[in-house]
Amino acid sequence: MSTEEHLKDLLAYAKRYKILLNGSARDKTLDACIKRLNRLETTVTRPFFLEVLRLCDEGKLDISQATDVFLITESYLFRRTICDLPTNALNKIFLLLHREIIRYDGTDADYVEKFKYALLSKKERTRFPDDDEFAAHFIERPVYQMNSKNKIYILERLENYGTAEDKEVYSHYDDGIYSIEHIMPQHLTPAWVKELGDDFRQIHETWLHRIANLTLSAYNSKYKNSTFEEKKTMKNGFEDSGIRMNTYIARKEKWTLAEMEERSQYLKGRALEIWAEPSTEFRPEEKQLDSYTLDDDMNLSGRLITRFSYKNIEQPVASWVEMFQKVLQILYAEEKSVITKLAVSADDNIAQHFSMNESDFLKSAEIGDGIYVLTNTDTQSKRSVLSRVFKLYDADPTDLVFYLRDENEGAEEEAGTRYELRRKYWTYALDFIKQAHRDGGSFSNVNPPKGNWIGGFFGISGFNLCCVANYDSARVELYFGRSKKEENKKAFDAVIRHKDDIEKALGVQLLWSRGDDIKASKISYQINEVSIENETDWLQMAKFHAEWSKKFYDVIVPYLR
Known part of the structure; x- marks a missing residue:
C-alpha cells in the first residue's frame, strides 16, 4: 500500500471514529445508541465498531444492519452490568470480535447473524446473560446503589424506549432538574409504617433501592417523606407528572408490597423488551476454538493449545512448550538485549528461567544464540513468565491470543466427563450455599455451571464471592476483578488494612493475593485433601463452600461498603 493509500485509509478511519465520538451517523436510532454507549463509557467497543462502520462504507452492511449490531452490543453490555459480570474480559472480546466473525467461514457474508452467534456462544465470565439470569438480577438488584451513569441510563431507557416523543432525561438530570425519586421513601414516617x-x-430493607420503587421527578425535594397519597395528588405530583413512567404509578391507590411486586413484574417485561436477547439460526460448520489473551486472568491448566496469534499473525502449535518457545523467539528477534540480560543475570527472579547453559535445566528450549529457557513448568508458570517478559519489552499482553480446545472436546455433555461431574457437584452444593445466603441472596440466581467455580453477587460491581471445587481442594475467595487494575488494588489494600481483625473474627489465616503482575486480586481460604471426583467428599465440600462464603460475606464484604 502506497503512502497516499495509507493516508486515505487513516482519513476514512478518522471519520468513522468521529461518528463514534459524536453520534453523527445521520441515523436517529443509531446515533442515539452511540450517545448512550458513550455515556456508559464503553470505549472498549470502538475497535469493533470501527470495522462495522467500515463495512457500511463499503456497502457490505446497510445502516439498519449496523444499527442492529450496535443495539445488540448495548444489550450485551447492559445485561452483563446488571448481572455483575467482570468487565476485564471486554477489551479482548471486542478487539478480536471482528476477526472471530470472519473466521467462521472466511467471509463477511451474513455478518449480523455471525455476530449474534459470536456473542451468544461466549461462556462463563464472558457470557451473554440469558433472559432468566438477566430478569432475576434486574428486578432484585439495588439499582439506586449503582453508579450514577448506570442508574440514570436505566431510567432513561424505561422512560423513552418505544416512543418517538423522547424526554430530555439526560440533560434534565445533568442540569439538576430531574432526580431519582424513591416512591417508598428512604426514611419511613409513622404513616408509611402503617x-x-x-x-x-x-x-x-428489601425493596427500597430496587427498580420497582424508583422513578424520575423534578420535584424530589417537594415530595420528601410524604405519604403515597400526597405524592400522587399534590400539585406536580404523580397525577400531574409529564413523565410517562409516573402515569403507571399514579393509577395506584396505595404503595405497598403488592404494588411493588406488580411493578417489578411489569418492569421486568419492559427490560426483556428493551435489552432483548438476540437469536440466530447460524451455526459454523467447524467447531470454534476458545480464545484467551495473555492478559486474561484465567487458569488454562488442562487445556490444549492448537495455535496462537501475536500481533494478528497466527501460528499453529502442538503444545504449550512450542508456543512458549516461539513467542520468546519472536520477542528475541525484535530486541535481543532484553532476554540476553536475563540469561546472564544471577538475580533470583524471572532470570532463573533463562540461561546460557543448557545443562542448567532438566528440560529446556533454545530461543537463539545459545540462550535457553526452562520448559519443565506448568502452563500457568509459562504464562507468568511471558507476562513478565512482555512488561520488559513494553509489549501489549492482549496482542498474544491463545486458541484452545479441551481434552474432551466434543464430549462436554457425555456421561463421565469432568463437565458432567462439575455440574452434578454444583447442583448438589448450591442447595447448601443458597440456604446459607438466604438473607443476602448472593447466590440466589446462580445455576449449576460446568466449570470448577461459581460466583456470587453482593452488590459491588466487579467484585464477587467465588466458590471453587478442584480435584485436590475446595476454596472460597473474594475476587476483585474490575477492568482497571488500580481499582482492584485499591480495594484490596483497603481490606488488607483490617487483616488482623478479619482473621481474628474468622479464626483462621487467609491467603492474601494482591497479584501485582495481574489485574485481579484475591483473598481466599481453602481446605485440602478433598476432591470433586470423590462423591463421599461432596458433603464436606458443600458445607465448606456454604459456611465460608457466608463468613466472607459477613466479615470481609462490609469493609468494601
Whole structure:
C-alpha cells in the first residue's frame, strides 16, 4: 500500500471514529445508541465498531444492519452490568470480535447473524446473560446503589424506549432538574409504617433501592417523606407528572408490597423488551476454538493449545512448550538485549528461567544464540513468565491470543466427563450455599455451571464471592476483578488494612493475593485433601463452600461498603 493509500485509509478511519465520538451517523436510532454507549463509557467497543462502520462504507452492511449490531452490543453490555459480570474480559472480546466473525467461514457474508452467534456462544465470565439470569438480577438488584451513569441510563431507557416523543432525561438530570425519586421513601414516617404493615422493616430493607420503587421527578425535594397519597395528588405530583413512567404509578391507590411486586413484574417485561436477547439460526460448520489473551486472568491448566496469534499473525502449535518457545523467539528477534540480560543475570527472579547453559535445566528450549529457557513448568508458570517478559519489552499482553480446545472436546455433555461431574457437584452444593445466603441472596440466581467455580453477587460491581471445587481442594475467595487494575488494588489494600481483625473474627489465616503482575486480586481460604471426583467428599465440600462464603460475606464484604 502506497503512502497516499495509507493516508486515505487513516482519513476514512478518522471519520468513522468521529461518528463514534459524536453520534453523527445521520441515523436517529443509531446515533442515539452511540450517545448512550458513550455515556456508559464503553470505549472498549470502538475497535469493533470501527470495522462495522467500515463495512457500511463499503456497502457490505446497510445502516439498519449496523444499527442492529450496535443495539445488540448495548444489550450485551447492559445485561452483563446488571448481572455483575467482570468487565476485564471486554477489551479482548471486542478487539478480536471482528476477526472471530470472519473466521467462521472466511467471509463477511451474513455478518449480523455471525455476530449474534459470536456473542451468544461466549461462556462463563464472558457470557451473554440469558433472559432468566438477566430478569432475576434486574428486578432484585439495588439499582439506586449503582453508579450514577448506570442508574440514570436505566431510567432513561424505561422512560423513552418505544416512543418517538423522547424526554430530555439526560440533560434534565445533568442540569439538576430531574432526580431519582424513591416512591417508598428512604426514611419511613409513622404513616408509611402503617401503610406497609407489620413487615415494614423487611419490606423497606428489601425493596427500597430496587427498580420497582424508583422513578424520575423534578420535584424530589417537594415530595420528601410524604405519604403515597400526597405524592400522587399534590400539585406536580404523580397525577400531574409529564413523565410517562409516573402515569403507571399514579393509577395506584396505595404503595405497598403488592404494588411493588406488580411493578417489578411489569418492569421486568419492559427490560426483556428493551435489552432483548438476540437469536440466530447460524451455526459454523467447524467447531470454534476458545480464545484467551495473555492478559486474561484465567487458569488454562488442562487445556490444549492448537495455535496462537501475536500481533494478528497466527501460528499453529502442538503444545504449550512450542508456543512458549516461539513467542520468546519472536520477542528475541525484535530486541535481543532484553532476554540476553536475563540469561546472564544471577538475580533470583524471572532470570532463573533463562540461561546460557543448557545443562542448567532438566528440560529446556533454545530461543537463539545459545540462550535457553526452562520448559519443565506448568502452563500457568509459562504464562507468568511471558507476562513478565512482555512488561520488559513494553509489549501489549492482549496482542498474544491463545486458541484452545479441551481434552474432551466434543464430549462436554457425555456421561463421565469432568463437565458432567462439575455440574452434578454444583447442583448438589448450591442447595447448601443458597440456604446459607438466604438473607443476602448472593447466590440466589446462580445455576449449576460446568466449570470448577461459581460466583456470587453482593452488590459491588466487579467484585464477587467465588466458590471453587478442584480435584485436590475446595476454596472460597473474594475476587476483585474490575477492568482497571488500580481499582482492584485499591480495594484490596483497603481490606488488607483490617487483616488482623478479619482473621481474628474468622479464626483462621487467609491467603492474601494482591497479584501485582495481574489485574485481579484475591483473598481466599481453602481446605485440602478433598476432591470433586470423590462423591463421599461432596458433603464436606458443600458445607465448606456454604459456611465460608457466608463468613466472607459477613466479615470481609462490609469493609468494601
